[in-house]
Amino acid sequence: MDLRDATIRIYESGDPVAALRAFAPLVADAGARAVWTDPRGAAAGAWPAGARVSPALAEAALAAPCPTLRPLGPDFPADHADTPGAEALLLPLGEDDGALVLLAPSGAFGPGEGWAELAAAFARTAARHRERRQVEEERDTLRQRAEESEALHVLGLAANRTLDPDEVLTLVARFTRTLLGAHYVTVNTLDEGSIRAVASVGLRGEVAEEDPFAARVAAARKPLTVQADPATGAVAEPFHAREGMRTGIGVPLALFGETFGALVVGYRRPYELAPRDTRLALTLAGHAAVAISNARLHGAVAERTRELERANEELRWTTEAKDRFFASMSHELRTPLNAILGYQSLLLDGVVGELSGPVRPMVEKAQRSTRNLLHLVNDVLDLSKLEAGKMEVVVAPVRVRGIIDEALASVEPMAAVKDIALDVQHAPPLSPLLTDADRVRQILINLLSNAVKFTDQGRVTVSVATDGEGASPDSEGWVEVRVADTGPGIAPENQERIFHEFEQIVGATSRGGTGLGLPISRKLARLLGGDLTVESTLGLGSTFTLRLPARTDAHHQ
Amino acid sequence: MPIINEPRVRATEGSATEDVAQRATAEERAGNWEAAAGLYAQTFRSALYGGEPDQAVDALRGQARMRLQQRRFEEAEELAELCLELARGYDLPVAMARGLNVLGLIRFWHRGGEAAEQLYLSALEMALDLGDDELVGLVCQNLGVVANVRGDFREARSRYLEGIGSFVRSGSTANAMLAYNNLGMASADLQEWMEAEVYFSRGIEIAERLGHAPSAGMLYSNLAEPLIRVSEFDRARQSLDRAEAAASQIDDHTTLADVARYRGAMARLEGDLAGAEEHLARALRITDLPEPGLERAEVLRELGELRAAQGRRGDALEAFRAAAGLFAALGGVADARITEARRAEVETGTM
Numbered sequence: 001m002d003l004r005d006a007t008i009r010i011y012e013s014g015d016p017v018a019a020l021r022a023f024a025p026l027v028a029d030a031g032a033r034a035v036w037t038d039p040r041g042a043a044a045g046a047w048p049a050g051a052r053v054s055p056a057l058a059e060a061a062l063a064a065p066c067p068t069l070r071p072l073g074p075d076f077p078a079d080h081a082d083t084p085g086a087e088a089l090l091l092p093l094g095e096d097d098g099a100l101v102l103l104a105p106s107g108a109f110g111p112g113e114g115w116a117e118l119a120a121a122f123a124r125t126a127a128r129h130r131e132r133r134q135v136e137e138e139r140d141t142l143r144q145r146a147e148e149s150e151a152l153h154v155l156g157l158a159a160n161r162t163l164d165p166d167e168v169l170t171l172v173a174r175f176t177r178t179l180l181g182a183h184y185v186t187v188n189t190l191d192e193g194s195i196r197a198v199a200s201v202g203l204r205g206e207v208a209e210e211d212p213f214a215a216r217v218a219a220a221r222k223p224l225t226v227q228a229d230p231a232t233g234a235v236a237e238p239f240h241a242r243e244g245m246r247t248g249i250g251v252p253l254a255l256f257g258e259t260f261g262a263l264v265v266g267y268r269r270p271y272e273l274a275p276r277d278t279r280l281a282l283t284l285a286g287h288a289a290v291a292i293s294n295a296r297l298h299g300a301v302a303e304r305t306r307e308l309e310r311a312n313e314e315l316r317w318t319t320e321a322k323d324r325f326f327a328s329m330s331h332e333l334r335t336p337l338n339a340i341l342g343y344q345s346l347l348l349d350g351v352v353g354e355l356s357g358p359v360r361p362m363v364e365k366a367q368r369s370t371r372n373l374l375h376l377v378n379d380v381l382d383l384s385k386l387e388a389g390k391m392e393v394v395v396a397p398v399r400v401r402g403i404i405d406e407a408l409a410s411v412e413p414m415a416a417v418k419d420i421a422l423d424v425q426h427a428p429p430l431s432p433l434l435t436d437a438d439r440v441r442q443i444l445i446n447l448l449s450n451a452v453k454f455t456d457q458g459r460v461t462v463s464v465a466t467d468g469e470g471a472s473p474d475s476e477g478w479v480e481v482r483v484a485d486t487g488p489g490i491a492p493e494n495q496e497r498i499f500h501e502f503e504q505i506v507g508a509t510s511r512g513g514t515g516l517g518l519p520i521s522r523k524l525a526r527l528l529g530g531d532l533t534v535e536s537t538l539g540l541g542s543t544f545t546l547r548l549p550a551r552t553d554a555h556h557q
Numbered sequence: 558m559p560i561i562n563e564p565r566v567r568a569t570e571g572s573a574t575e576d577v578a579q580r581a582t583a584e585e586r587a588g589n590w591e592a593a594a595g596l597y598a599q600t601f602r603s604a605l606y607g608g609e610p611d612q613a614v615d616a617l618r619g620q621a622r623m624r625l626q627q628r629r630f631e632e633a634e635e636l637a638e639l640c641l642e643l644a645r646g647y648d649l650p651v652a653m654a655r656g657l658n659v660l661g662l663i664r665f666w667h668r669g670g671e672a673a674e675q676l677y678l679s680a681l682e683m684a685l686d687l688g689d690d691e692l693v694g695l696v697c698q699n700l701g702v703v704a705n706v707r708g709d710f711r712e713a714r715s716r717y718l719e720g721i722g723s724f725v726r727s728g729s730t731a732n733a734m735l736a737y738n739n740l741g742m743a744s745a746d747l748q749e750w751m752e753a754e755v756y757f758s759r760g761i762e763i764a765e766r767l768g769h770a771p772s773a774g775m776l777y778s779n780l781a782e783p784l785i786r787v788s789e790f791d792r793a794r795q796s797l798d799r800a801e802a803a804a805s806q807i808d809d810h811t812t813l814a815d816v817a818r819y820r821g822a823m824a825r826l827e828g829d830l831a832g833a834e835e836h837l838a839r840a841l842r843i844t845d846l847p848e849p850g851l852e853r854a855e856v857l858r859e860l861g862e863l864r865a866a867q868g869r870r871g872d873a874l875e876a877f878r879a880a881a882g883l884f885a886a887l888g889g890v891a892d893a894r895i896t897e898a899r900r901a902e903v904e905t906g907t908m
Contacts, residue, residue: 147725147733150759154740157752158718162711171715178693178722183685202685269688 002026003114010121015129016097017045019122024102032104033083036126037061039098053088053101054078061090061099067115071106079103091119097126151179152283159287165295169199169288176265176284177201180277183268184243187288188214189253189261198292202266204243213237217250217262223278225249228270240266247271251281255289263288323388330381337374344370379516383501386523393527397432397552398440400479404462407444415452421459422448430466431552433479439524440548443532444481446517447544451485458486458541466550477550478530484543490536498534521546574603574612581619594623614643614652618659625659628848630667637663651692654683658696669888670703677703694723694732701739705746708891714743731772734763738776741783746891750783757783774803774812781819790823814843814852818859825863833863851892854883858896865903873903 006023013019016036024034024047033051037058038044046052053061057076068090072080079088089109091100100122102109109115155175159168173185184202188195188211195215197207217224226235226248234241240248245266253261263285265277344367346352348360355363385391408422415422444462451460461484467477490498501519518532525532529549536542581596597619604612617640624633637660644652661676677700684692701716717740724733741756757780764773777800784793797816804812821836837860844853857880864873877900884893 144725144728147728147730151721151725151733154721154737154756154759155718157755158714161747161749161752167711167715171718174715174719175722177685178690178697178719179726181685181688181690181693181723181726269686271688 003118007114007118007121010118010125013125016122016126019125020045020047023118032086032102032108034103035101036122037098037101039095041098044098051103053103057088057090057101058099061088061092061101064090064092064099067091067119069109072103089115091115091122093119093123093126096130097123148179148280151175152287155284155287159291163294163298165291165298166199168291168295170201172263172284172288172291173199173201176263176281179280179284180265181267181271182265184266186211186214186264186266187253187261187292188218188264189292190215190218190259195261198261199288209239211237211239211264213240213248213250214262214264217264218252218259221252221254221259223249223251223282225273240264244268247273249273249277249281251278251285253285253289253292255286255293260289260292319387323384326380326384327388327390330377330384333377334374334381337370337377340370341367341374376516379520382520383516383523386520386527391524391527393436393439395434395436398435398437399432400430400440400464400481400548401426403437403441404444404464404481407441407448408462410445411448411452414449415460418452418456420452420455420457422452423459423461425461425463430464430479433548434551435528435548439528440546443521443524443546444483446521447483447546450517451483451487451542451544454487455485455541456487460485479548479550481546481548482543483546484541486541489538489540490534490542491538495534495536499532574600574607574609574616577603578612578616581616585619585623590623590626594620594627597623610643610647611649611652614640614647614649614656617643618652618656621659621663625663625666628666630663633663634660634667650683650687651689654680654687654689654692657683658692658699661696661699665699665703666888670706674700674703690723690727691729691732694720694727694729694736697723698732698736698739701743705739705743706888706890708894710743710746710891714740714747717743730763731767731769734760734767734769734772734776737763738772738779741776741779745779745782745786748786750786753783754780770803771807771809771812774800774807774809775815776800777803778812778815778819781816781823785819785823785826788826790827793819793823810843810846811850811852814840814856817843818852818856821863822859825859825866830863830867833866837863849883851884851887851889854880854887854889854892854896857883858892858899861896861899861903870903874900877903 006026009022009026010019013022020034020036024032033053034047035043035051035053035058036045037053039062041055041058041062043052043058054076057070057072057079060070060076069087070076070090071087072083074080076088079086083103085105086103087106087109089102089104091102093099100119155171159171162168169187173187176182176185182202184204185200186197186203186207187199188197195210195218197211197214200207213224213226226237226240226245228235228246233246235245235248237245237248243266246269247267248265250262250264252259253263263281265281344363347355347363348367382391404424404426408424412422448460448462461482463482463484465480465482467480498518499522501516522532525546525548530547532544532546534542534544577596578600581593581600584593584596597616600616601613601620604610604616617636621633621636621640624630624636637656641653641656641660643649644656657676657680661673661680664676665673677696681693681696681700684690684696697716697720701713701720704710704716705713717736720736721733721740724730724736737756737760741753741760744750744753744756757776760776761773761780764770764776777796780796781793781800784790784796797819800812801816803809804816817836817840821833821840824830824832824836837856840856841860844850844856846853857876861873861876861880864870864876877896881893881896881900884890884896
């Protein structure tokens with residue numbers, strides 16, 4: 001017996017079983033046996049194949065502190081009966097690798113210090129093999145995980161290609177069935193307290209009823225499993241019993257903390273669920289949840305869009321009706337107002353006789369109110385035309401200076417009454433602008449009226465400026481007419497509000513007016529291709545700037 | 558003839574039929590259909606006399622598979638039906654499920670998708686009952702092919718995905734590789750180019766890991782289409798170079814024809830009509846076989862595109878007509894319809 005040679009052969013072996021095969025014949029005579037027991041005493045390898053030792057002998061080998069020779073006497077009757085006259089060499093391999101038992105006729109092992117070394121070699125081979133197997137198992141697990149991740153990614157890609165929830169859920173249900181090796185899968189959603197299947201694959205019957213198991217899973221918000229009763233072979237869930245379920249798992253459908261259903265996986269054969277199955281079912285339920293959530297979101301957006309379209313349509317109709325009403329009423333009101341004004345003039349001019357006593361001031365008051373009313377009706381008519389896009393613009397060469405003079409003339413009496421100075425600072429002579437004279441005049445009269453109305457002392461100044469390029473046929477420059485007053489000024493938060501229809505800021509109402517002048521003026525300015533803006537400081541006054549495009553007619557240069 | 562999604566079964570180790578069964582499998586892998594059929598027949602007899610009915614049924618199925626490859630449909634069908642009878646008689650559920658699948662394959666190629674679909678669905682049910690994940694995956698692939706040929710590309714995609722689920726579960730990496738290829742083809746049919754690229758690339762990764770050159774060649778060739786469609790010509794050229802290198806090593810005529818066709822399409826799109834003519838002439842030479850396959854129809858369709866680009870309207874119409882006819886004759890209903898539609902566009906000048 002060459003223990004050194006046997007030890008080398010063990011080292012050269014790839015695994016403990018091969019090692020047994022390689023060295024066992026060398027260390028004992030023919031008829032000898034070798035058995036490797038794992039740390040729990042179970043046989044892990046044997047030479048020749050099928051050789052075994054009793055549990056008592058295996059236990060003694062595991063408990064041996066060092067290589068020990070034991071006769072197979074009364075302590076091990078079963079082994080003694082199997083191999084009469086033999087003795088056992090017990091070689092402990094350490095707590096991870098168990099022990100080796102060699103059986104041979106008495107005296108066959110002889111003395112030898114090499115036994116401990118041989119046992120160590122075997123233990124190292126076993127350890128090396130165990131580690132290699134662990135690495136391989138880990139590699140296989142990782143590869144399996146990678147394959148699963150890749151497949152789930154692929155499912156996600158395909159699912160993202162469609163907004164049809166039925167198609168996505170069918171994809172998920174089918175994929176779940178095969179990835180989990182199941183017979184059928186249902187995807188159930190909660191709807192006003194009841195649960196119903198929105199997709200399924202592999203069912204034998206129709207899904208016309210609620211699945212209480214799915215409802216329980218959704219309520220529990222965690223995976224639940226079902227196993228058939230071994231005696232009856234059926235599960236206690238009626239729906240799934242009819243489907244022939246033997247094993248089942250349900251996982252909740254949840255997204256952003258909301259649980260709104262359950263995915264149920266059914267097996268019609270006995271099946272031992274592994275943690276992998278639960279993990280995959282949860283991942284796939286996530287896909288289904290996203291699909292359902294997307295579908296709901298999509299449905300909600302579509303419904304909201306329809307509502308908004310309906311609201312828009314109603315709004316459009318209402319706006320048109322309002323415009324029609326204002327245009328019509330303004331026309332209808334102007335006719336009788338003109339008649340009233342006409343008769344008032346006849347009365348005041350004494351055409352029908354002198355007005356006596358208190359009658360004249362009464363008629364004068366009535367005439368002022370009628371004019372105010374006519375002014376209001378005109379504003380409303382202008383506004384409705386502007387909003388309906390029906391305000392006509394007549395473009396012709398216009399001398400700005402002339403328009404300013406006309407506008408000033410119309411407010412001079414009011415300024416004189418209030419002792420307000422009116423100043424004009426003209427720019428260098430300008431070529432006639434291509435614009436609508438009536439609309440520019442309307443804007444300037446409105447601005448000057450307001451300025452005089454809101455200024456109690458000081459002055460109102462009209463100035464004209466260009467952006468330096470001057471007016472020309474192809475100019476993209478501007479002409480600005482500024483109306484500055486020394487009135488109370490406008491607070492910053494009100495500077496935009498004054499251009500809104502029917503908005504008058506606090507304190508303005510006492511000065512009279514409809515609140516439509518500035519909104520109409522800005523709309524007119526914009527209709528002419530320009531704009532109307534304001535700069536103001538409380539207590540110091542305001543400056544309104546009418547900006548007009550500096551286009552001119554080449555023939556009138 | 559397409560990839561046949563049917564599991565090969567190894568004879569039981571140490572049995573009397575093992576050697577001959579292994580030789581049959583080797584001949585089948587080498588594409589020697591007649592030799593493989595003879596060996597499967599020998600395995601069948603040996604297994605039957607040796608009291609190994611499961612081996613006998615598997616061998617019979619192998620023989621049916623070989624007759625299918627030889628397009629001897631009626632003989633293949635008889636063998637598959639006998640296989641089912643034996644499986645039923647000996648109560649061999651696994652063999653029964655596989656027999657249904659192979660009979661479905663034969664009916665598909667012989668009589669069309671409708672004749673096969675119900676058989677596949679029965680095979681799927683049985684495979685699910687047996688927990689035979691690999692067979693589940695293969696049947697799903699076959700159901701996908703039926704949907705694909707019918708022109709229902711979304712259903713095909715869903716079935717291919719289903720198959721991938723089974724292959725991942727069973728660890729059938731090689732089958733998963735082919736399923737990714739199918740998925741890529743369905744996505745290309747749906748003109749989902751980005752997805753098609755992802756799926757073909759995934760298939761290539763697996764093929765290279767497994768060292769499976771023929772599949773790698775086919776996948777590199779297929780990858781060229783989505784790349785060409787998104788004008789990634791340089792990457793498409795690299796992919797075709799790799800496909801050609803792999804296909805040349807094993808003389809894979811189908812892939813070589815596809816490579817030449819894609820090179821032709823790319824040259825046409827780049828305005829090099831003379832270059833396109835050269836590539837297509839090569840593709841036509843490769844596919845000039847006594848029994849032309851789908852790859853010939855694809856080449857004829859591309860020829861139609863080239864003739865249209867050259868302004869040779871009459872020749873273009875003729876090529877499209879020939880392509881559509883061949884697609885229809887080979888069961889490619891959807892491709893025949895698409896090609897007819899293209900011909901009509903060229904004919905009415907809406908090209």
